[in-house]
Amino acid sequence: MSETTRYQHFIGGEHVAPTSGEYFPSINPATRNVLYEAARGGADDIDRAVRSARATFEDPAWRDLSQTKRGHLLRRLGDLIGENAEELARMESSDNGKLLREMRGQLAGLPEYYLYYAGLADKIHGSVIPTSDRSVLNYTKREPLGVVGAITPWNSPLTLTTSKLAPALSVGNTVVIKPSEYTSATVLRLAELVLEAGFPPGAVNVVTGFGAEAGQALADHRDIAKISFTGSTATGARIAANTASRFIGSTLELGGKSPNIVFEDANVANAAMGVVAGIFAAAGQTCIAGSRVFAHRSVYDELLERVTERARTIKIGDPLDEATELGPLAFEDQRDKVAGYVDLGRSEGAKVLTGGNATDAGLGGFFYEPTVLVDVDNDMRVVREEIFGPVAAIMPFETEEEVVRLANDTEYGLAAGVWTSNLSRAHRVADRLEAGTIWINTYRAMSPMSPRQGFKNSGVGVEHGTETIKEYTRLKSVWVNTSEDPVADPFVLRS
CATH class of the missing domain: 3.40.605.10 (Aldehyde Dehydrogenase; Chain A, domain 1)
Structure with a gap:
């Protein structure tokens, strides 16, 4: 071309x-x-x-x-x-x-x-x-x-x-x-x-x-x-x-605003990689992005540290370069939309733990840094509305009942992730989540043989x-x- x-x-x-x-x-x-x-x-x-x-x-x-x-x-x-x-x-x-x-x-x-x-x-x-x-x-x-x-x-x-x-x-x-x-x-x-x-x-x-x-x-x-x-x-x-x-x-x-839920008995290292894959892969430009991350309070700090550290080391650059891990947003308006949402999050009281800036990566393009937001809640627009970019909002929770309620408190229902070593809990929570695709101890898996359907909006x-x-x-x-x-x-x- x-x-x-x-x-x-x-x-x-x-x-x-x-x-x-x-x-x-x-x-x-x-x-x-x-x-x-x-x-x-x-x-x-x-x-x-x-x-x-x-x-x-x-x-x-x-x-x-x-x-x-x-x-x-x-x-x-x-x-x-x-x-x-x-x-x-x-x-x-x-x-x-x-x-x-x-x-x-x-x-x-x-x-x-x-x-x-x-x-x-x-x-x-x-x-x-x-x-x-x-x-x-x-x-x-x-x-x-x-x-x-x-x-x-x-x-x-x-x-x-x-x-x-x-x-x-x-x-x-x-x-x-x-x-x-x-x-x-x-x-x-x-x-x-x-x-x-x-x-x-x-x-x-x-x-x-x-x-x-x-x-x-x-x-x-x-x-x-x-x-x-x-x-x-x-x-x-x-x-x-x-x-x-x-x-x-x-x-x-x-669209989607998918929850990615990490329970206290999860393998936190694996869950952190699942969170990274869910929101930073494809620069977050995917309808199934795990943009709402819920971590049990007992593992919240560890998960946050792992995800944030990985986000800080993600290599931004030319998508044709094999070493690149995050490419640009697809067009300028999309980059501006993502930047606008992060600014909105700040005005709502969210704290940007890492990222939060547009960049041209030295190439002149429409890049945006991998961004982690904390001090957020499920009522903020930055948590409720689809951003379609590399922006994760990470929140703690206390109980299974609470996190299911929070996960389902959205107009969307495309996908959800669950990280746990408790098989009974995995199936129990999958049954209660209002989403067409549920991933357990993985994220972004797909096959032509497996049907997918969006719930709600x-x-x-x-x-x-x-x-x-x-x-x-x-x-x-x-x-x-x-x-x-x-x-x-x-x-x-x-x-």
Whole structure:
């Protein structure tokens, strides 16, 4: 990528210039240098992409393709991603500032998502339902929805696009993707690999641009059968209202303010590393960030010392450097948002134990120091609102009952961590925590086989696992009268 690179939309298997003729720059957050320009899409571009996707969905070449052959295409796509992993990792690291070493890890595991749904493709079936009339056959079948609109974020573009794309394609849908305006490049490259894998043109289309223009047009389009969105709770609420008014489905993976709980019998050294991983990995720019840390008072000082000391030694710098442990925030407004929240925390009475400053790390970029806040309570805005940056608020607690109450006292319910050596307590607390994913003595573990769902304001619907197949299919019930006898009373309901 360079400042002279200009990316077009990808529609119907071709690179297509924007109707407006306009482009916008993408900035390397580590250096502020322009990486490339991307097409600025609007309603006309979205309409073209949806029409292309709809035509492919109705084309017998895709519609009548066997489930097993769809699985073969997904396997080939997974293989191509693996073959191009280094290129994709470097592109994404430059685009959003994630560590290259982390992106290499993500890319190593990304083909597994496609392989998983490839294996699942020909195992999606209905069932035969018993009826009181033995001459009537009733069976169910799952069918694809049609054209799925996917609106994806900037923090993990390839992984979070894959969470939508792989299951949607496995059941026979076609897809139009609107990636974040901050991270268009890797999603466009992924669309090229989809075509190279053998999927028909129009099966996957990408329109780049801004949320208020391209994203809104996609969510509003009359031929979209479903919207799958990952992003802020406020935007998700608008999409939910929009789709509900049109009686189409939506899967929404939204914000979080996840608790990470350390009990008195925990391995404190391991728990401290779990806290660090939960909030400082990916510079805290993850919806599952363990941003509220609760430590039992008997281990509070030790945990605080360990986390603070590690935070002070985290190496900030170029995300392409293998030695770097913390890269930049993805864009300037996000860095400013994080800085604003830390200043708000100070005004609320919080003490900054370490960090608390913006920096350019000598590169000119949008960096923010790993920050630990203490003297905080669960009522402060800095503790209640999602910051989406490397800021941990650490609080003591006395009893299990108290910490469960505090952990659940939030509008979010995406994830939670529990650190304890007491197996009974681990299961007991996991049962009581109001979150869709609970990690015990670990954090940030993920698999395509394991479903995840947000509770409360963290979202609607399921991603990953077999359960997500229901998100991308509709259920049809078929009744067949096998009897040749004359029809009985036409005014009596048959069963």
